Every structure is written in structure tokens, then in C-alpha cells.
Amino acid sequence: MTxxxxxxxxxxxxxxxxxxxxxxxxxxxxxxxxxxxxxxGQDALIIATLRAPRTLVAAVAGASLGxxxxxxxxxxxxxxxxxxxxxxxxxxxxxxxxGVTLFxxxxxxxxxxxxxxxxxxxxxxxxxxxxxxxxxxGPATMLLAGVTVAGMFASVTxxxxxxxxxALETLLFWLSGGFADRGTDLLRLGLPVLIGGxxxxxxxxxxxxxxxxxxxxxxxxxxxxxxxxxxxxxxxALLAAGAVAMAGPVVFLGLVAPHIARxxxxxxxxxxxxxxACLTGAIxxxxxxxxxxxxxxxxxxxxxxxxxxxxxxLLVALLRQRRGVAT
Amino acid sequence: MSAGTPAIxxxxxxxxxxxxxxxxxxxxxxxxxxGRVVAALAGEGARMDVVIVWTLRLPRVAxxxxxGMALALAGALLQRVTRNPVAAPSVLGITDGAAMGVVxxxxxxxxxxxxxxxxIHWQPxxxxxxxxxxxxxxxxxxxxxxxxxxxLRLILYGVALxxxxxxxxTLMMILGPVYRAGQALTWLTGSxxxxxxxxxxxxxxxxxxxxxxxxxxxxxxAQLxxxxxxxxxxxxxxxxxxxxxxxxxxVLTALAVSQVGAVGFVGLVAPHAARxxxxxxxxxxxxSSALIGGLMVLGADTLxxxxxxxxxxxxxxxxALVGAPLFLWLLMKGRRAHG
Numbered sequence: 001m002t003x004x005x006x007x008x009x010x011x012x013x014x015x016x017x018x019x020x021x022x023x024x025x026x027x028x029x030x031x032x033x034x035x036x037x038x039x040x041g042q043d044a045l046i047i048a049t050l051r052a053p054r055t056l057v058a059a060v061a062g063a064s065l066g067x068x069x070x071x072x073x074x075x076x077x078x079x080x081x082x083x084x085x086x087x088x089x090x091x092x093x094x095x096x097x098x099g100v101t102l103f104x105x106x107x108x109x110x111x112x113x114x115x116x117x118x119x120x121x122x123x124x125x126x127x128x129x130x131x132x133x134x135x136x137x138g139p140a141t142m143l144l145a146g147v148t149v150a151g152m153f154a155s156v157t158x159x160x161x162x163x164x165x166x167a168l169e170t171l172l173f174w175l176s177g178g179f180a181d182r183g184t185d186l187l188r189l190g191l192p193v194l195i196g197g198x199x200x201x202x203x204x205x206x207x208x209x210x211x212x213x214x215x216x217x218x219x220x221x222x223x224x225x226x227x228x229x230x231x232x233x234x235x236x237a238l239l240a241a242g243a244v245a246m247a248g249p250v251v252f253l254g255l256v257a258p259h260i261a262r263x264x265x266x267x268x269x270x271x272x273x274x275x276x277a278c279l280t281g282a283i284x285x286x287x288x289x290x291x292x293x294x295x296x297x298x299x300x301x302x303x304x305x306x307x308x309x310x311x312x313x314l315l316v317a318l319l320r321q322r323r324g325v326a327t
Numbered sequence: 328m329s330a331g332t333p334a335i336x337x338x339x340x341x342x343x344x345x346x347x348x349x350x351x352x353x354x355x356x357x358x359x360x361x362g363r364v365v366a367a368l369a370g371e372g373a374r375m376d377v378v379i380v381w382t383l384r385l386p387r388v389a390x391x392x393x394x395g396m397a398l399a400l401a402g403a404l405l406q407r408v409t410r411n412p413v414a415a416p417s418v419l420g421i422t423d424g425a426a427m428g429v430v431x432x433x434x435x436x437x438x439x440x441x442x443x444x445x446x447i448h449w450q451p452x453x454x455x456x457x458x459x460x461x462x463x464x465x466x467x468x469x470x471x472x473x474x475x476x477x478x479l480r481l482i483l484y485g486v487a488l489x490x491x492x493x494x495x496x497t498l499m500m501i502l503g504p505v506y507r508a509g510q511a512l513t514w515l516t517g518s519x520x521x522x523x524x525x526x527x528x529x530x531x532x533x534x535x536x537x538x539x540x541x542x543x544x545x546x547x548x549a550q551l552x553x554x555x556x557x558x559x560x561x562x563x564x565x566x567x568x569x570x571x572x573x574x575x576x577x578v579l580t581a582l583a584v585s586q587v588g589a590v591g592f593v594g595l596v597a598p599h600a601a602r603x604x605x606x607x608x609x610x611x612x613x614x615s616s617a618l619i620g621g622l623m624v625l626g627a628d629t630l631x632x633x634x635x636x637x638x639x640x641x642x643x644x645x646x647a648l649v650g651a652p653l654f655l656w657l658l659m660k661g662r663r664a665h666g
Contacts (some may be wrong), residue, residue, distance in 0.1 A: 014584075038604065045528050127661060129655055129658070132659050133658060133659045136626070140479055140483055141658060143483065143484065143486070144413075144483070144486065144654075144658055145655055145658055147486050148651050148654050148655055148658075149651070149655070151591075151647060151651055152647060152648065152651035152652070155643070155644040155647040155648060155651075156644075157646075158638055158641070159644050159648075162635070162638060162640050162641075163635050163638065165641075188471070189440055209393075251490070252490075296498060301497070301498055302497055304494070304497075305493075305494040305497040305498050306494075308491060308494030309491070309492050309495075312487050312488070312490050312491040312494070315487045315490075316468065316484065316487050316488075319472075319480070319483050319484065319487065320468075320472060320473055321473075
């Protein structure tokens with residue numbers, strides 16, 4: 001923990017408190033405090049059963065996606081890598097949809113397991129294609145492969161839902177990606193995944209630091225390059241799966257958060273950076289969720305659309321950097 | 328190859344399209360045998376058959392074929408101009424730009440009772456404006472790229488801006504009230520659903536306007552397949568012809584997308600199929616691409632409305648299932664050959 005982390009934790013706290021107050025109806029601090037203490041009434045009900053869960057889900061899902069994005073970017077040395085753009089979220093969503101339509105999966109554990117399977121399979125497919133494209137495959141090829149695979153998964157998901165209307169009703173809302181109206185029981189799935197992912201990232205951190213150079217230098221430092229890379233990618237897929245199980249497929253968060261984290265001074269090595277990425281991811285998610293309530297009020301925007309408005313300019317800026325994104 | 332072969336291959340493609348048209352017209356909630364379809368098409372046969380064929384099924388079939396042709400031509404032009412086999416309207420953000428144009432149009436001109444207060448026939452113009460806007464933005468970003476313009480950059484910027492357009496479309500649909508918001512959703516995935524003869528007439532007129540231009544530009548189109556220096560050496564004004572073909576491709580895309588929605592990957596797959604089947608330097612390559620594009624969209628739409636009848640699936644989802652694997656394969660293969 002550095003001063004940066006303390007500062008970010010404080011900012012996250014402020015954002016989460018703000019998220020309890022701001023919305024279609026903005027409450028006074030007194031009302032919020034009373035609601036959290038368990039007072040009665042409509043306002044208290046809205047704060048305790050709607051605002052508080054979505055704030056918590058946003059923070060946990062955001063932290064998971066931020067860390068997931070950081071791990072993928074570090075392991076592949078690809079600044080464009082992101083679980084959403086690489087089709088990992090889409091794979092998890094497709095697997096859950098398949099499970100629900102074909103086998104009637106419904107329990108938390110089943111959905112979490114399916115999401116994990118789908119995320120791992122999608123990661124395998126995209127990186128397999130990138131590997132088959134030859135050693136010359138740059139970050140851009142991987143991005144194109146990921147976007148296409150994500151599109152394919154999305155159209156299969158859509159076809160399944162059109163054919164099975166009951167599944168459509170249960171899943172459509174979840175598939176649109178967002179933090180609103182998610183139950184707190186989902187946190188029992190997402191929080192352990194996040195903690196496990198963070199611990200795993202800490203264990204891999206020294207090797208990932210070395211991997212930041214190039215493969216040969218890392219090898220000469222005694223790092224088992226392939227094992228570390230596969231471990232980091234697997235961890236990233238599981239983190240993304242946890243986030244998808246909670247919030248549905250949310251794109252761009254895993255791209256935005258690590259890039260902000262890298263630009264903040266004072267993280268230290270990879271271990272510190274992992275924590276920074278978690279905190280920034282959580283902050284970005286909570287803030288985007290507040291924005292989603294406000295931009296099209298009285299309607300509610302999908303948080304993915306809000307994130308795209310921030311994420312696309314960032315992606316374009318990254319593409320314009322001469323270094324780093326060799327094609 | 329003998330001189331007659333390209334013509335024979337074109338005739339074969341045309342015949343396949345004709346057969347599919349007869350089949351597609353026949354398929355539906357009440358099945359018509361091919362014989363009855365042909366009779367009804369000729370204006371003979373039972374009165375009921377004539378009504379079913381001419382007012383219910385044929386507009387949809389014609390719209391699918393024409394939209395497929397426009398998309399395939401746009402794809403063939405883009406691939407030649409960018410000298411990149413993975414270029415296609417849906418990859419370059421043009422399709423999503425057109426979609427954004429249409430939704431903006433519906434949003435701006437519908438009142439609180441969800442009624443459109445201008446004619447729906449302005450919709451193709453809105454699509455064209457959106458498509459041109461995004462095409463210009465993608466082109467500008469590529470040209471201003473610090474690493475210098477390259478076909479791959481073009482596609483990456485296209486992918487990025489397509490995501491932006493999608494987000495904007497989602498936000499606008501929620502902001503509503505949007506005229507036919509429910510239909511707008513299906514339309515966005517690409518569906519030939521509610522076709523009228525007036526829609527068919529718009530696409531047909533647009534195609535008819537583009538064809539003479541294409542015929543006149545036959546020589547530059549062939550010259551563009553050379554590398555830039557050789558093309559210049561043959562007396563081609565490279566920049567001018569590239570802009571002309573890009574503009575033509577954008578118009579064709581906007582035409583198709585405004586009527587049938589974002590049916591993806593047709594502009595990618597059809598020219599490749601034509602290249603394999605007809606050869607891209609053989610006379611009639613563009614015609615062959617257009618015919619195959621028509622076959623593709625008609626096939627996808629027919630499949631989409633019969634496979635889970637009475638449910639209608641979006642045709643765009645089916646073309647994506649065919650197109651996405653091809654795109655990935657080209658990506659894997661292309662990296663070795665192209666830079």
C-alpha cells in the first residue's frame with residue numbers, strides 16, 4: 001500500500017457514497033444515513049435495495065475487469081488487449097445463454113461455472129487464432145480477431161434468445177450489461193473471484209514484471225515464460241468471467257482502467273500496479289454507473305454505451321501512438 | 328480458359344439466383360410449388376397465388392437481392408481501393424455510420440406520439456449522410472496517422488468508430504421517442520422484414536444510377552489492382568479515382584443499409600466468393616460479385632424466416648455466422664502475404 005493506493009481508496013469511497021445519493025431522485029445525506037441504518041419508507045427502500053447493491057456490484061465488477069485488463073495487457077505486452085474487445089466477455093455470455101436455454105441452468109454456481117468455461121474457451125480461441133496468424137501477429141491482429149469472435153458469439157447468443165423466448169425474458173436484461181438491479185447474492189460469487197484474482201496477480205507479479213521486457217530477457221532471469229503467460233491469461237479470463245456473471249458483458253472497462261492506472265505515478269512494480277488497476281477499475285465503474293443514470297434521464301443508459309463514449313477516444317489515441325502498437 | 332467460360336459462369340450464377348428466387352417466393356406459411364410460382368410471376372395462375380407472390384413475397388425477395396447486390400459491390404470496390412482483402416463496409420464502420428444516420432433521423436423527426444413528421448423516404452439520405460460522415464472520419468484518422476496511412480490502420484479505426492456509433496445508437500434509442508422503436512431494434516441487426524415495392528424502387532433506382540458510373544470507371548477499376556507506382560505509370564490519377572470509388576462504395580452501402588439494416592459481412596464474403604469462382608481480373612467480376620451478394624442475402628433471409636417459423640430471425644445474424652469465420656481465416660492467411 002502506497003499513498004497512491006490510499007488516495008484511490010478514498011476516491012472510491014467518495015464515489016460510492018455519491019452513488020448512493022445521486023440518481024433520478026437525489027437524496028440528502030441524512031436520508032441516506034437513515035436508510036443504511038434500516039429506516040422505513042420509500043426513500044429508504046430505494047437506497048437500501050437498489051442503490052446500495054448496484055454500487056457494490058459496480059465496484060467489484062469494475063475492479064475485476066480492471067485487473068483482468070491489466071493482466072492480459074501485461075502478459076501479451078499488448079496495450080490494446082481487453083477482455084471485452086477480445087471476445088472473453090462475449091464467450092462467457094454465450095456459455096451462460098447456452099446453459100440456460102439448453103439445460104435450464106439457474107443457480108449461482110452453475111452460471112458462474114458456465115461463465116468461467118465460456119471465458120476460458122474464448123480466450124483459447126482468440127489467442128489460438130493470433131498464434132496461427134504467425135509469430136508476426138501484432139496487437140492489431142489480435143484485436144481484429146477478438147472483435148470478430150466477439151461479434152460471432154453475440155450473433156449466436158442472439159439467435160438462441162430469439163428461438164427460446166423464456167430465456168430471452170430472463171437473460172435479455174443481464175446481457176445488456178450494467179449494474180442496475182443486480183442482486184447482492186451475486187457478490188458471493190464475484191467477491192471471492194476478485195480476491196482470488198488479486199492474490200494470484202500478486203504471486204505472478206515478479207514474473208510479470210520480468211515479462212514486461214521481452215521474452216528472451218525474461219527467460220534469462222529464470223522466468224518460465226509460457227507458464228507465466230498462460231497463468232496470467234487464465235487468471236484474467238476467470239476475473240472477466242466473475243464480472244460477466246455479475247454484470248453481464250461490459251466492454252471497454254478493462255481497456256480504460258489499466259491505462260489510467262499505468263499513468264498514475266507511484267504504483268511501484270506489478271504488485272502495486274495490480275492494486276491500482278483494481279481501484280481505478282472500481283472508481284471508473286461506479287462513476288460510469290452514476291453517469292448512466294443521468295445522461296438519458298429519466299431513462300437509464302446501458303453502462304456499456306457510457307463507457308464506449310470514453311473508451312473509443314482512448315482506443316483511437318492508443319492506435320495513434322507510434323510506439324507500442326506495432327502492427 | 329476458353330473465351331466463353333466467364334460468360335457461362337456468369338450465366339450459371341444468374342441461373343442459381345433465379346432458382347433461389349423461385350424457391351424463396353414459394354416458401355412461406357403456405358407453400359407454393361415452383362410451377363405455381365412461375366405461373367403467378369408471369370401473371371397467370373390462380374388469383375390467390377398472384378396476390379401472394381406479387382404483393383406479399385416478391386417485394387421482400389427483390390429487396391433482399393438488390394440490397395445484397397449493393398453491399399457486394401461496395402465490398403468489391405473497397406477491397407480494390409484499399410488493396411486489402413479484409414476491407415468491407417461493416418468492418419470499416421460505414422454500416423454503423425449509416426445506422427447512426429438513420430436512428431438520428433428517426434429521432435430528430437419523430438414527435439412525442441411516435442409519429443414521423445417527415446416522409447420516411449428521406450431515410451436513405453440520412454443513412455448516406457451518416458455513412459459519409461463516418462467514412463470521412465475513418466479516412467481522416469487514417470491519413471493523419473503518425474505512422475503513415477496503411478490498410479490495417481484503416482480497419483482498426485473503422486472498428487473503433489463502429490463501437491462509438493453503436494453506443495450512440497443505443498443512447499439515442501433510449502432517449503426516444505423513436506418512430507418504430509421496436510422495429511428499429513430488429514432493423515439494426517439487419518432484417519428484410521417489412522418490404523414494400525416503394526423500398527424496392529429506391530434501392531433499384533440507386534443501383535441503376537450507380538451502374539453506368541461503374542461501367543464508365545471500368546478502366547480505373549482495373550488499374551487500381553496494380554501497385555500505386557505502376558498504376559500511376561499507366562496514367563491513372565490515383566487519389567482522384569480512390570476517392571471516387573470510396574464515395575461510390577459509401578453510397579451503395581447507405582442504400583442497402585437504409586432499407587434492410589446492418590446486414591454484416593456480405594460485402595466481405597461476396598467479393599471473395601466471386602474471386603474464387605469467377606476470378607477478379609476476369610471480365611464481369613463486379614457483376615459476379617453482385618449476383619453472389621444477392622444470392623447470399625436472399626439465402627440468409629429465406630433461411631432466417633423458415634428455419635424457426637413462425638419466428639423470424641434477423642438475416643444479419645446468419646450472414647455474420649458465415650462471414651465472421653471467413654474474416655478470421657483471411658486474417659490468419661493474410662498476415663503472411665500482406666503487411
